[in-house]
Amino acid sequence: MSPPDLSSRVVVDGVAVDVPRGVTVVAALVAANSLCTRRSVTGQRRFAFCGIGQCQECRVTVDGCANQLACGTICADGMTIATGGDW
Amino acid sequence: MKTLVHIVGSGPAGLSAARTALDAGARICLIDDNHAPGGQIWRGGPARWTDARARDAWNLLRGHPDCTVMQDAQVIGCGGSRTLLVETGGRGVPVPFERLVLCSGSRELSLPFPGWTLPGVTGAGGLQALIKGGMPVCGRRVVIAGTGPLLLATASTALRAGAHVAAIVEHQPWSRLSAFGFGLLSRHGRKFLQAASLFAELRGIPYVTGARLVEAQGEDVLRGVVVRTGDRDIDYACDFLAAGFGLVPNTDLARALGCEIVDGAIHVDDGQRTSRADIWAAGECTGIGGVDKAVAEGRIAALDALGLPPSGRDLPLRRASHAFAALLARTFAPGASLRAMCGPETIVCRCEDVTRARLLPHRDWREAKLATRVGMGPCQGKTCGAACAFLFGWSHEDARIPIMPATARALSDFAKQGEA
Numbered sequence: 001m002s003p004p005d006l007s008s009r010v011v012v013d014g015v016a017v018d019v020p021r022g023v024t025v026v027a028a029l030v031a032a033n034s035l036c037t038r039r040s041v042t043g044q045r046r047f048a049f050c051g052i053g054q055c056q057e058c059r060v061t062v063d064g065c066a067n068q069l070a071c072g073t074i075c076a077d078g079m080t081i082a083t084g085g086d087w
Numbered sequence: 088m089k090t091l092v093h094i095v096g097s098g099p100a101g102l103s104a105a106r107t108a109l110d111a112g113a114r115i116c117l118i119d120d121n122h123a124p125g126g127q128i129w130r131g132g133p134a135r136w137t138d139a140r141a142r143d144a145w146n147l148l149r150g151h152p153d154c155t156v157m158q159d160a161q162v163i164g165c166g167g168s169r170t171l172l173v174e175t176g177g178r179g180v181p182v183p184f185e186r187l188v189l190c191s192g193s194r195e196l197s198l199p200f201p202g203w204t205l206p207g208v209t210g211a212g213g214l215q216a217l218i219k220g221g222m223p224v225c226g227r228r229v230v231i232a233g234t235g236p237l238l239l240a241t242a243s244t245a246l247r248a249g250a251h252v253a254a255i256v257e258h259q260p261w262s263r264l265s266a267f268g269f270g271l272l273s274r275h276g277r278k279f280l281q282a283a284s285l286f287a288e289l290r291g292i293p294y295v296t297g298a299r300l301v302e303a304q305g306e307d308v309l310r311g312v313v314v315r316t317g318d319r320d321i322d323y324a325c326d327f328l329a330a331g332f333g334l335v336p337n338t339d340l341a342r343a344l345g346c347e348i349v350d351g352a353i354h355v356d357d358g359q360r361t362s363r364a365d366i367w368a369a370g371e372c373t374g375i376g377g378v379d380k381a382v383a384e385g386r387i388a389a390l391d392a393l394g395l396p397p398s399g400r401d402l403p404l405r406r407a408s409h410a411f412a413a414l415l416a417r418t419f420a421p422g423a424s425l426r427a428m429c430g431p432e433t434i435v436c437r438c439e440d441v442t443r444a445r446l447l448p449h450r451d452w453r454e455a456k457l458a459t460r461v462g463m464g465p466c467q468g469k470t471c472g473a474a475c476a477f478l479f480g481w482s483h484e485d486a487r488i489p490i491m492p493a494t495a496r497a498l499s500d501f502a503k504q505g506e507a
Contacts, residue, residue, distance in 0.1 A: 022132075023221025030222050035206040035308050041464075042440045045307050047206030049437070049470075051216030052127060053120060054194045056465035056492065057437060067465075067492070071220060074122055 098126020100370025103385030164488030179500030207309025211331025376412030438464020
């Protein structure tokens with residue numbers, strides 16, 4: 001078993017953050033203090049809600065690939081995550 | 088040639104069915120949308136499991152020559168009556184089956200209240216799943232509200248992850264909860280002990296009963312929550328609010344396959360057979376009842392799918408778990424008074440930002456969909472469908488393929504292979 005302190009470095013909206021290995025992209029977003037995955041159709045901030053891939057609220061862009069569910073995607077070292085929170 | 092059984096879902100029911108079928112000499116193909124086996128109850132992968140039933144099943148499955156496991160594989164529907172359409176690794180793969188066991192689990196019943204769309208508000212099971220996925224809550228203030236035993240389980244998960252649980256807010260009045268406690272004590276001794284040890288673990292946390300959510304507050308992110316008990320409002324400052332009102336069976340795939348649905352669950356007989364002769368179902372998708380029910384039903388389904396009788400121990404186990412399920416349903420059914428949580432300007436459909444006021448003039452789900460786009464966003468009504476059923480009594484029983492968002496590439500793969 002790998003030691004629990006092994007970490008992955010991911011980049012959330014341009015900011016690098018280290019997270020424990022094997023955690024989801026949601027975990028990286030919270031670690032980066034970025035509690036927003038997307039803007040709703042009327043412009044409201046939204047974040048992970050159901051946690052199990054049903055509600056689709058936590059979709060973000062991972063390594064250039066849009067509409068990835070942050071709750072079901074595991075952080076990989078060097079991963080680039082872009083949320084819809086900046087516009 | 089060994090009989091091949093396909094199983095969708097690797098939670099307690101799916102793993103139990105898979106293990107039983109392998110033991111009985113069949114080949115199995117286990118299809119699961121998560122990156123690790125275990126479903127929701129045994130979430131987090133084999134390294135974190137404490138339940139021996141999960142470990143034993145996985146130890147048998149892993150590397151078994153007659154076992155194929157498709158992880159990170161999303162079933163998006165069916166092509167024809169005996170082919171599953173599966174998206175995995177960004178590609179569409181048709182998976183033909185002869186015998187299929189559906190163990191598709193459940194999802195949360197989420198009821199709308201003002202502010203429930205704010206970042207920081209999650210489902211109760213949602214918060215539990217997110218914490219198990221590594222979301223850091225150490226030192227954060229958490230309020231857990233709604234109704235049902237999942238609130239306590241979520242509080243335990245949050246507490247163990249280092250969160251400060253400010254309150255557990257249960258909608259049911261204390262009188263009903265104590266009747267539930269007596270029901271457990273008299274008929275389900277082991278469950279009573281589990282509940283008692285959970286309560287002991289959570290001692291010191293305010294447990295507010297007979298209360299409902301008034302509002303989640305915050306501008307861009309959750310700052311606090313207001314709950315009402317009697318005529319008194321209580322404010323809690325918090326970073327996360329987990330709101331859960333129970334679970335509903337996940338029946339989308341069963342509907343797409345033409346299996347009969349009764350009272351929102353996949354209808355099964357004594358052998359866990361659905362209305363289709365080649366499809367069985369087990370676990371929460373046949374009715375909410377917890378892990379023991381799922382494990383027993385998974386075993387019965389796998390044996391029946393192989394033409395074998397159930398084992399003697401599973402029938403009483405299933406009977407007891409069904410009695411427990413009925414007690415749960417009686418105690419924690421969300422009462423009509425919870426409709427008052429949802430104000431006219433409260434968003435009901437999170438994907439299309441449709442408010443209650445916009446839904447009110449419509450007669451049914453179909454008419455409301457056409458007029459407002461409720462249920463027509465990416466989740467396809469998986470959240471607001473059940474909420475609208477609760478708020479307006481609308482039936483939302485339609486399943487369209489794809490039952491989950493799919494990539495154009497996967498759909499084109501199916502089309503090329505003549506399956507879509």
